[in-house]
Amino acid sequence: MDIQKKLNVLIVEDSLASYKAIVSVLQNFGFSIFSERAEWKSEFEQRINDETWDIVISDFYLPDFDGRYVISRVKEINPELPVILITEFLPEEAASEFLNLGAAEFLPKSSIIKLPFVVNRELEAYRLKQSQKKAWDMLVHGEELLTRSQKISHLGHFEVIFPEKNTLWSLELYRILGFDFAEIPLMEKVWALLDEGEQDHIKVVWADLLKDNHSKEMIVTLNTKSGRKKVNLWLEAEKFEDSRFRIFGTIHDISDLSELEHSIQLNEQLFKGIFNNSSQAIFLLDLQGHVIRMNRNAVISFEREETDVQGLELIRSIFSNSDEESKKKLIYGMKLALKNQSFEVFVSYNLLDGREKYFDCDFYSLTDPSGKILYIVLEAKDITEKIVLERAYAQSQKLEALGTFAGGIAHDFNNLLTPMLAYVSFLNSEWSKGATNEAIQKSLPAIEGISKSLDRAKNLIQQILTYSKIDNSISKQLDLRENLLQVLKEVRTVSSNQITLFTDLGNEPAYVNADPIQIFQILSNLYENSVFALQDIPNPKITITLSKVLYEKSELLHVGFMKNTEYWKLGFADNGDGIPPEIIEKIFDPFFTTKGGKGTGLGLPIIYGIMVKMGGTILVNSSIGKGTEFDLYFPAWKAML
Numbered sequence: 278m279d280i281q282k283k284l285n286v287l288i289v290e291d292s293l294a295s296y297k298a299i300v301s302v303l304q305n306f307g308f309s310i311f312s313e314r315a316e317w318k319s320e321f322e323q324r325i326n327d328e329t330w331d332i333v334i335s336d337f338y339l340p341d342f343d344g345r346y347v348i349s350r351v352k353e354i355n356p357e358l359p360v361i362l363i364t365e366f367l368p369e370e371a372a373s374e375f376l377n378l379g380a381a382e383f384l385p386k387s388s389i390i391k392l393p394f395v396v397n398r399e400l401e402a403y404r405l406k407q408s409q410k411k412a413w414d415m416l417v418h419g420e421e422l423l424t425r426s427q428k429i430s431h432l433g434h435f436e437v438i439f440p441e442k443n444t445l446w447s448l449e450l451y452r453i454l455g456f457d458f459a460e461i462p463l464m465e466k467v468w469a470l471l472d473e474g475e476q477d478h479i480k481v482v483w484a485d486l487l488k489d490n491h492s493k494e495m496i497v498t499l500n501t502k503s504g505r506k507k508v509n510l511w512l513e514a515e516k517f518e519d520s521r522f523r524i525f526g527t528i529h530d531i532s533d534l535s536e537l538e539h540s541i542q543l544n545e546q547l548f549k550g551i552f553n554n555s556s557q558a559i560f561l562l563d564l565q566g567h568v569i570r571m572n573r574n575a576v577i578s579f580e581r582e583e584t585d586v587q588g589l590e591l592i593r594s595i596f597s598n599s600d601e602e603s604k605k606k607l608i609y610g611m612k613l614a615l616k617n618q619s620f621e622v623f624v625s626y627n628l629l630d631g632r633e634k635y636f637d638c639d640f641y642s643l644t645d646p647s648g649k650i651l652y653i654v655l656e657a658k659d660i661t662e663k664i665v666l667e668r669a670y671a672q673s674q675k676l677e678a679l680g681t682f683a684g685g686i687a688h689d690f691n692n693l694l695t696p697m698l699a700y701v702s703f704l705n706s707e708w709s710k711g712a713t714n715e716a717i718q719k720s721l722p723a724i725e726g727i728s729k730s731l732d733r734a735k736n737l738i739q740q741i742l743t744y745s746k747i748d749n750s751i752s753k754q755l756d757l758r759e760n761l762l763q764v765l766k767e768v769r770t771v772s773s774n775q776i777t778l779f780t781d782l783g784n785e786p787a788y789v790n791a792d793p794i795q796i797f798q799i800l801s802n803l804y805e806n807s808v809f810a811l812q813d814i815p816n817p818k819i820t821i822t823l824s825k826v827l828y829e830k831s832e833l834l835h836v837g838f839m840k841n842t843e844y845w846k847l848g849f850a851d852n853g854d855g856i857p858p859e860i861i862e863k864i865f866d867p868f869f870t871t872k873g874g875k876g877t878g879l880g881l882p883i884i885y886g887i888m889v890k891m892g893g894t895i896l897v898n899s900s901i902g903k904g905t906e907f908d909l910y911f912p913a914w915k916a917m918l
Contacts, residue, residue, distance in 0.1 A: 282308055282309060283308070283309045283311070284303065284308040284309065284311070284331050284396070284400065285328060285329065285331045285332075286303070286310065286311070286330065286332050286333070286334060286396075287312070287321075287324055287328070287330045287332075287333045287334070288300070288312055288313070288314050288315070288333075289314075289315045289333065289334070289336060289339065290315075290334075290335070291316045291340055293314075295336065295386065298389060299334060299363070299389070300312055302389055302392055302393060303393055306393030311328075313328070317340055317341055318339075318341050321347065321350075322350075325350065326354070330358060331403065331404075332358070332359045332360075332361065332399060332400055333347065333358060333360045334360075334361045334392075334396075335347040335348075335360060335361070335362055336362075337362055337364040338364060344380075345375065348360050348362075348379050348380050352378075356379075357406050357407070358403065359381040359400070359402070359403050360379065361380070361383075361392070361395060361399065362375055362380050363383075363384045363392065364386060365386045365387065381399045382399065431449070431453060431529065431531075432449060432528075432529045433447045433448075433449040433450025433451070433452070433527065433529075433530075434447045434449075434450060434525070434526065434527045435447065435467075435526050435527075435528070436523050436525045437464060437523060438521065438522075439521060439522050439523065440521065444462040444464060446462040453499075453501070453506065453508065453528055453530050454466075454467060454501060454528075467499075467528075470499040470500050470501060471498070471500075475498065478495075479510075482495070482512065483512075486512055486513075487514070487524075490514050491513075491514060492511065492512060492513040494512075496508070496509055505532075506532045507532045508528050508529055508530050508531060508532070509527075509529040509531050510527075510528055510529075511526060511527045512524060512526040513525050553573040555572055556574065558571070558574045558577075558578040558579065558636070558658075559572040559575055559654065559655070560591060560595070560654070560657070561653075561654060562652060562653040562654070562655060563652065563653070564615060564650065564652075564653065566590050566611050567588055567589060567590055567591070568583075568588065568589055568591055568594065569652070570583070571583050575657070578636075579626065579628075579657075580628055580629065581594075581629075591611075591655070592604055592607055592608060596626060598626075598628075598629075599625055599626055600625060603624035603625050603626070606622040606624055607638070609622075610640035611653055614640040614641055614650075615642070615650065617648075619639065619640065619641040620639070620641075621637065621639050621640075622638050622640075623637055623660075624636055632832075633661075634659060635659075635660050635663075635664045636657040637657070637660050638655060638656070638657045638658075639655070639656045639657075640653065641654055641656075752891065753790070753793070754788055754789070754790055755788070755790075755793055755796070756787060757787040757789045757791075757845055757847070757911060758782050758783070758785070758823055760793065760797070761823065761847070762782070764800040764801055764804070765780070767801075768804045768805070775817060776817045776818070777817065777818045778819050779818065779819070780820075780821045780822070782821070782822070782823040783823060783824065785825070787823055787825070787845045787911075787913075788914040789845060789891075789911040789913065789914055790891065790912070791891055791911065792887075795887045798883060798887070803849045803884070804849070805880075806880060806881075807819045807851040810851050810853035810854065810904075810905065811851055811852070811853050814853055816852075817851070817852065818851065818852045819849070819850070820848070820851075821849055822846075822847070822850075823846070823847050824845075824846050825843060826843070826844050826845075826846045827842060827843060828841060828843070828844065829842075831846070831910075832908075833894070833910060841892065841912040841913065843913040844893065844912060845913050846908055846909070846910055847910075847911065848907070848909075850906035850907075851904050851905055851906075852903070852904040853904050854904075855899045855900050855901040855902060855904055856897070857901065861899060864881050864897065865882055865885045865895075866882065888909060888910075891911065892912045893910045893912055894909075894910050895907060895908070895909045895910075896908045896910075
């Protein structure tokens with residue numbers, strides 16, 4: 278199953294444990310869940326109208342209403358929305374009744390393991406119905422648009438099937454001819470409106486059409502009730518395989534050219550509407566690659582105003598900050614478009630503020646009826662969220678596999694090191710008791726060096742063991758601000774007093790759901806990293822901030838897989854040398870270190886694993902010569918339980 282399958286589900290359940298069990302079993306199946314719980318009738322009434330839900334899962338027995346009400350209310354609002362009842366102690370005949378009332382399925386809570394399969398089935402059926410409804414609405418809209426377009430452009434059409442002479446007129450043709458809609462459509466009535474000379478001519482043309490398949494176009498005048506009208510008459514004959522045939526024709530009222538100009542303007546507005554409302558970013562380019570137009574979505578996705586780049590080359594304006602490989606692909610795509618060939622390419626794009634986005638781009642050309650290329654079109658689909666999700670998933674898979682492997686071997690290494698440390702400690706103790714032997718005296722530094730190396734090895738193994746136990750944490754609600762103050766009090770006693778520490782932690786408790794030991798690991802590791810980065814830096818400074826942020830108003834919008842609406846943002850910044858761009862992508866890889874023999878390369882991977890496990894993330898921003906900032910986002914809890 279697609280791991281990115283999204284599901285908006287309203288769960289009507291008075292038991293918090295049951296609610297969590299339902300969410301858990303759906304997430305384990307692979308759904309990306311957005312859910313809300315309604316326990317009371319008032320909550321249900323509010324939430325059923327608050328969101329666009331894909332499915333409703335409801336218990337039957339509820340504090341002040343029941344599953345029967347849930348079914349009927351949902352069907353009033355959206356008859357197609359699936360409702361699944363999941364409860365215990367419900368008689369079989371009652372379950373049948375609720376299925377007849379419109380419930381999609383009934384499941385006992387003891388069979389909750391079946392729920393994901395039922396949800397998947399009903400979700401696909403619901404979305405299929407929605408797609409069919411949309412297609413039907415589009416078809417109806419298309420018919421309305423055709424009728425409206427004919428009315429605006431004063432273009433009516435008709436067809437006559439032979440030999441039966443079954444005749445059909447469009448509504449606009451009735452209007453042009455000045456006939457009531459109840460009038461029986463006969464072509465003789467149309468020819469009777471022609472001038473006498475034109476009536477003879479149309480009879481000859483009509484007879485020719487009945488003999489052979491061809492078309493004919495002419496300008497004629499109709500004498501209607503509202504006056505004389507000049508029209509463009511176009512006729513075409515078509516034979517069928519069963520010896521039957523039809524004549525199809527249009528009558529275009531061209532007596533008022535201003536109406537035609539109005540129609541052209543309306544069509545232009547329609548094109549602009551389609552252009553600007555497209556879900557893709559679209560650039561219209563001339564044959565030299567200069568930007569002529571860009572739609573609304575292009576302005577939003579690329580964060581550039583049309584007036585700023587209009588008339589400029591696409592590569593040198595929009596993609597000026599992109600890497601050289603992306604530029605080469607874009608140039609190649611435009612060259613193929615000039616040969617009337619389409620081309621799809623994946624490119625990266627750097628926003629003016631330094632953020633990177635990714636686009637799936639299609640190049641193609643627009644031509645006139647003769648095939649002459651008029652414009653080049655670039656359609657760009659923003660796939661940044663998809664790329665970020667894929668990278669995050671790959672990183673988590675790598676960390677999980679490495680953690681499993683590390684946990685398996687670390688204990689064995691630890692068992693090997695323990696006696697070695699004991700022997701070295703014994704030798705060091707014995708030889709240090711005033712030994713006079715010259716050889717022994719010379720070997721003491723070596724023994725001390727071995728002891729230090731073994732200590733470092735034991736510390737590394739301890740880090741590996743910590744890394745492999747991220748999933749075994751015991752979470753509880755705690756005040757992140759209070760924990761941070763405690764950690765700072767401890768680390769400041771052992772770190773350099775030459776470093777100036779600035780803190781802005783606010784006064785509000787910062788409640789999160791986490792393991793206190795892991796919180797200490799995160800905060801102490803980050804502080805130690807900053808201290809290391811500030812060695813030999815004049816006026817070293819560390820700035821630590823804590824604030825609450827909303828998902829939609831933060832840089833988390835570009836992360837993609839975050840689910841909460843509120844987060845506590847913890848910032849750790851220093852004014853060190855910064856992290857070079859070529860290695861910043863590697864800093865969360867296990868065992869990657871820039872500290873030489875002084876680091877294990879597991880500090881940041883451990884932090885990354887902990888943050889992802891608790892539903893948060895860690896982001897890094899760094900500038901050479903200015904310093905580095907790590908921003909950690911913890912899902913916020915509203916209050917302590």
